[in-house]
Amino acid sequence: MENGMNYLWFHHQNKMQGGDGRYGRLTGSNSVPTMFDDYADPELDHKTRKVADRVSENLNIVANDASLAFFRIQEHVRKTLPHLVDQKHEVQEIQQQVQGACFDTEYATNAVKTMNGSSTHFQNIQDLLKNAMFMKQQIEYEENRRKQAGHQPGMYSPSKNTESILSTSTTATNMAESTDSSLGHSGHAQMPE
Template structure:
């Protein structure tokens, strides 16, 4: 053994504590001191043991760390995708709120178009009714005027150069058909 053991041997052989010593106690004390000195020798002379323990720890824990890292990266990608989707959705909602002016304009234009359509339909119905009334009361002289106006339709209108030409709204007149008693029933 080492130098520490010789000191122990000298102290054990000395008669200082003979009455308190027991053989079993002496054996256990010697065993403990041997182990302590051996451990001190290993620690002092083998620093690579610490590196071995570190390597062993890294080898055991590294695969779990790598797996956890991959899981965190996957979760991060999912969170980024969800964040992008929510930002896109909020921007779409904001743009819809901004477009309410356009929808209001469309609604106003549709109201105007419906009103114009009603006016056109009303004028068309009124003209149809006037045609029916005029055809019922048309006389022979009206038929002659109609034939005269149709013959003059092919002649060009002569107007002064500076005056604008306005189109003439000429509706063809319908000659009355034979009236019978059953005509109103059909």
């Protein structure tokens, strides 16, 4: 069967057309054609192979450069992503703390501004406390004076002498005047009767 195939192959080989015949003549013989042997230079052959190797290497690099770049990017992302995620969480926590601190400072600032607006009320309270202390001192002074003078009869008793009446009326007048003047300084003047 092989002999029959070989016969058919050689039989059809003679019927080639055009350039196919020349190709058949070049490849049909096992020897290298003589027209290439005349120009063969070992140095040129070496340089040609070297250039061809470099060109094929460069083509290989260009063909695989995109995939190599993506591989490097993937490795970089794989190494740095967990660290970046941790930093993101830390930044979010710090941002929440800063927002809380800003709210606290705004609240404290508003409280201080409100206290500055209430300074008139504090001034009025201070003036009233001064007046109350003055009145208490006058009351204590009168009580001490009465104790030193002995027991004086009441206002409606018939045995009251005129000196005690005059001294009591002048003391009451002085107390009323001092109260009016202290209230006038504090801005709380008494209404005229």
